[in-house]
Amino acid sequence: MDTVAAAAAKAVPGIPRDEDGPVFREPWEAQAFAMALTLHERGLFTWPEWAAALADEIKRAQAKGDPDTGETYYRHWLATLENLVAAKGVATSETLHRYRDAWDHAADRTPHGSPIELTEEDFG
Template sequence: MTLPDPVLATPKLPLDQDGGPVFSEPWEARVFAMTVKAHENGVFSWSEWAETLGAELAKDGDGACLGYYDHWLNAFEALLSRKGVAAAGQLQGLRDAWDQAARATPHGEPIELKR
């Protein structure tokens, strides 16, 4: 995978030997893709993104408390709220619903939100 230079300059982005991003879980790839797509659609500049992510990463010091993509998700939500795309409470409600659905889903089954 070839990423644009600004994406490659993202703070602490884990890359494999071919220069592609590394993900441990499917949700990490999804939030990465949503972030790139939001940028491509003009929601924010990549420099705004890098600054927001950098500030989020700095909150954790050595990075021991949260995983990289947990910080990524927090930064993405913060930027969406700041840009007026989604309210912080709305995003927290979605996060809570996903957490509850994940806990209620047997291992190996797809997680589904109830409507």
């Protein structure tokens, strides 16, 4: 495991992992993890700041009924990433939602097994 991923796994308790490091059930989970590592490396947040924000996100989800079985961990990770990006002024929540909706639209129109390609039409 690379040193940045190892530092993240050590600094942020609860990351699903095995003896080799973080584990992911879906490609998007690894991508969300990688985005957080990159933004941390670029100085957007510290690991203690990230861990606190992630813990707050998980607490909010549990208060709304999340059973905390571990299956939703990276959904919380992604929500934390979106919240911090918006809070730090990198992108607005509206922009993030606009792109999420566009990717959902692109995924809906893409045949299973084909690469998802985002087009201007997906923003309509």
